Amino acid sequence: xxxxxxxxxxxxxxxxxxxxxxxxxxxxxxxxxxxxxxxxxxxxxxxxxxxxxxxxxxxxxxxxxxxxxxxxxxxxxxxxxxxxxxxxxxxxxxxxxxxxxxxxxxxxxxxxxxxxxxxxxxxxxxxxxxxxxxxxxxxxxxxxxxxxxxxxxxxxxxxxxxxxxxxxxxxxxxxxxxxxxxxxxxxxxxxxxxxxxxxxxxxxxxxxxxxxxxxxxxxxxxxxxxxxxxxxxxxxxxxxxxxxxxxxxxxxxxxxxxxxxxxxxxxxxxxxxxxxxxxxxxxxxxxxxxxxxxxxxxxxxxxxxxxxxxxxxxxxxxxxxxxxxxxxxxxxxxxxxxxxxxxxxxxxxxxxxxxxxxxxxxxxxxxxxxxxxxxxxxxxxxxxxxxxxxxxxxxxxxxxxxxxxxxxxxxxxxxxxxxxxxxxxxxxxxx
Ligand code: PLP
Numbered sequence: 373x374x375x376x377x378x379x380x381x382x383x384x385x386x387x388x389x390x391x392x393x394x395x396x397x398x399x400x401x402x403x404x405x406x407x408x409x410x411x412x413x414x415x416x417x418x419x420x421x422x423x424x425x426x427x428x429x430x431x432x433x434x435x436x437x438x439x440x441x442x443x444x445x446x447x448x449x450x451x452x453x454x455x456x457x458x459x460x461x462x463x464x465x466x467x468x469x470x471x472x473x474x475x476x477x478x479x480x481x482x483x484x485x486x487x488x489x490x491x492x493x494x495x496x497x498x499x500x501x502x503x504x505x506x507x508x509x510x511x512x513x514x515x516x517x518x519x520x521x522x523x524x525x526x527x528x529x530x531x532x533x534x535x536x537x538x539x540x541x542x543x544x545x546x547x548x549x550x551x552x553x554x555x556x557x558x559x560x561x562x563x564x565x566x567x568x569x570x571x572x573x574x575x576x577x578x579x580x581x582x583x584x585x586x587x588x589x590x591x592x593x594x595x596x597x598x599x600x601x602x603x604x605x606x607x608x609x610x611x612x613x614x615x616x617x618x619x620x621x622x623x624x625x626x627x628x629x630x631x632x633x634x635x636x637x638x639x640x641x642x643x644x645x646x647x648x649x650x651x652x653x654x655x656x657x658x659x660x661x662x663x664x665x666x667x668x669x670x671x672x673x674x675x676x677x678x679x680x681x682x683x684x685x686x687x688x689x690x691x692x693x694x695x696x697x698x699x700x701x702x703x704x705x706x707x708x709x710x711x712x713x714x715x716x717x718x719x720x721x722x723x724x725x726x727x728x729x730x731x732x733x734x735x736x737x738x739x740x741x742x743x744x745x746x747x748x749x750x751x752x753x754x755x756x757x758x759x760x761x762x763x764x765x766x767x768x769x770x771x772x773x774x775x776x777x778x779x780x781x782x783x784x785x786x787x788x789x790x791x792x793x794x795x796x797x798x799x800x801x802x803x
Pocket of ligand 1: 460462488529533558560579580581583593
């Protein structure tokens, strides 16, 4: 963005952010479906390998289409630098592994997506990186107590999947600041349309773009956005990967050479180079098309979810409803504080009568399809106790934080009257 560019509102950034064509250039983000890029001299290409010139040489590291779409997400979040990854899992892993090595420690909210929990608790542990999980509603003292001298990051989700717990940003951001570590936030559920974590003290944001950003169930993907606001030099001894020479790049010191772009440059040049979780440019092209309608879609997802949650709340066959947009919800106040325009389209609730009734309900839905996905234009439903967690007893489910009658409904973009009619007929079948 040049200095002459006026400030943009989120709807405009969704449509036009990240790519500003010059005269005669393609109006839409061009799809550069090429693995490689040609040079006239070895010297010119060599400068790229030395990180002395910027440019493209191999799509595993960087590709123009991927970068243009990353730039749009960067603008939406108000960040300094961003990169796309092949999945949300890769984004969370790269963001953490970029600054954590064997022997290091992370503090994380326990209310996070199950795949991220497994990544941190099992896979990263096998790499020698340990984690203390804290409930997001813990006291500031309990949060402080989780930190150790070797803690390198604090991780949480803005709206936890599937618990729908809204993060107390102030509590988490102040703990990160007291302990001198970056605060990383998975902002997948609200998207930057409804919450911009950098405005509430986060330093790094990750996304599963597979969810609302793509929103049409076409492309798995992820993104990392750095605010550029964490002072790595002030904690140089903790983050040698950013503040001391990288011998694999002829001694470049990322923070000195790249400033606010240091974190993303290091993740690109080291982690993409070595681990290669690169998105296909074609997927990024789809993602960009879908980002154009993100702000419009989020408004509709939230309005529909609010209507559906209010309908469920009034139905006597429904045992409980959780949606942070409901005034009686335990996270209503935090949602009003941090996400006043809306939260997301996911509602969770219970149906009275045990597993058979719940299954009868979900199987009777005609518009809402049974799927393990969320955040899609099409309404979908998941009954964990009858599907993903079916091997668990009710007691085991409660211990795992999943109510035995929990139904997760991802409210789509259909007409809310049709969705409510569908829920009503399925409730009749189940009663
Ligand atoms: N973060 C959240 C909040 C998610 O819901 C998911 C997936 O459901 C992920 C991360 C992982 O993303 P992906 O499936 O794109 O790897």
